[in-house]
Amino acid sequence: MTINISATLVLDTSGEYCPMPVVKAKLAIDSLSPGDVLEVIATDPGSWSDFPGWANTTGNKLLEAIEEDGKFVFYLEKA
């Protein structure tokens, strides 16, 4: 599946479990400017519900979430 969103920064957390994907996403998004898009790749199944929750709480916008071949990809726009 192709997605028409261009990410400013890509963060690959493959093989890591809670809390690391969310902790690393926080550090990564802190380095971006509002409107920039962070792409997060994760393999922890919990991240499927963690990232929507993280986006809701932080105010960053979850543009798209894709599940493909055991990988989860999230596109997050910095608020």
Added chain:
Amino acid sequence: MTTAAERANLSSVIDPEVFQRLHLEAHKATDIKRVALVASKGTLDMAYPPLILATTAAAMGMEVGIFFTFYGLDILNKKKLSSLKVSPIANPAAPMPVPNILGMIPGGTWAATFVMKRMMSAQRMPTVPQLLDTCKQFDVKLIGCTTTMAVMGVSREDLIDGVDLGGAATFLEYAAKAQVTLFV
């Protein structure tokens, strides 16, 4: 509480744009959630839950404080935090699948700790010192219990840097303003 009429009156004296901005700021200020955790256990397995919750909550933009009391104070103890252990005794869910009685032989705790640490690193889990570093990086408030320090003979110098000291009232004052409070 202001009534709708008072609000209408207020917005007629204040510039609507300024009013709107003040309104947004006021709501933003109260929107920061606070998490207050108690870490009361000093085993390897029980050090993880408060540290994982704290780092995650901070990563979600929440304000976090952990009160380290009783054995939980070991998590802040420079000499102990890297060598926290998990015991197989009275723990049927221990990582070493042996009958409980064998957990009592010398080396049982060492073996269970070794196995758990190996399982954790195989899944690239951060260590306790690494999680504490992340806590500090995210400005998590670490409160060491002074009563525990006195009872266990722990001095300020035994604890890692960046720890605040306090008692139950310190924690409760902090927790009274929290939306999430958990005892671990």
